[in-house]
Amino acid sequence: MIIENYIANDFPILGVDTTAEEALQTAVDFDFTHVFVENEGVFQGAVRKECLEENRKKNLGELLPYMDRFSILYGSTLLDGVKLFHTFNTNVIPVINKNEEYQGYIAWDSIADELSKYPFFSETGALLTVEIPRTNYSMVEIAQIVESNNGKFYGALVTEMNEAFVRVTMRISNENLSSIDETFERYGYIIVQKFYTDEKEELLKSRYEFMQKYLEF
The missing domain is CATH 3.30.70.260 (ACT domain)
Structure with missing residues (x-):
């Protein structure tokens, strides 16, 4: 039930200088609904793939006003994350620590697989x-x-x-x-x-x- 057992680290968090075009390719490669953004090591939020498609020429810093602000703290449980998947219509949730530093992510597929065992x-x-x-x-x-x-x-x-x-x-x-x-x-x-x-x-x-x-x- 502790999310540490389900955290993956292969999905990179992107800097504010990353172009939306580059970020979109990352989202497509992983088949995720959002990409995650940081500035000087601090988590800023998540940008939906559709927003990236509509703003290909901009960088992620310019899209800060349009970011979804959701994440889950390291040390939480799987059930803490379930509501976020539905609320933000996402298939991936960033995991951060108390200093708002990116620790990895949990994917909906992993959560669904675990719940299906109940x-x-x-x-x-x-x-x-x-x-x-x-x-x-x-x-x-x-x-x-x-x-x-x-x-x-x-x-x-x-x-x-x-x-x-x-x-x-x-x-x-x-x-x-x-x-x-x-x-x-x-x-x-x-x-x-x-x-x-x-x-x-x-x-x-x-x-x-x-x-x-x-x-x-």
């Missing part, structure tokens, strides 16, 4: 989405309902939350699904969605969709 995404079984009034929400209770019916609880995501209700999507084993449904309803939950097939194609699709939902939340 039981919520890797285990076969049922996907079940339930809704409960926010005042009654308890993840402990949700897990207990599954396990009290001899089901296995592999993990859950809060996929929607507002002042009125909370929706939770969980990955559970295929045992005693009808009993689990009935128990949730008896405890006041609404069954919003259930997906019990194990066909590989549908499982992969569902994992991707809920990964996206996790990022959005």
Whole structure:
């Protein structure tokens, strides 16, 4: 979970005197959405590839006003970075230290590969989405309902939350699904969605969709 294990160092950070044309080629070579910029060893920000395409004759210093300012601190966790990928619509995040010096980067492919190993995404079984009034929400209770019916609880995501209700999507084993449904309803939950097939194609699709939902939340 610590990002140090996923940092790569082959993507260079560029100086403010680098031309947008040169920077664009770097972005294309690595197939990244952004390039990173420094000035006298201090991280300045990230320039999107589209901005480079529109300003090929300028240098990166001239594009400072258009830079996205995002990064992650060395020593953070993978989950700290997940939100940044979605917020800035990027596939690469710079890693900096407390002095704002570039330490390397983490790529979305590396994060997705790691998250795909989590039981919520890797285990076969049922996907079940339930809704409960926010005042009654308890993840402990949700897990207990599954396990009290001899089901296995592999993990859950809060996929929607507002002042009125909370929706939770969980990955559970295929045992005693009808009993689990009935128990949730008896405890006041609404069954919003259930997906019990194990066909590989549908499982992969569902994992991707809920990964996206996790990022959005």
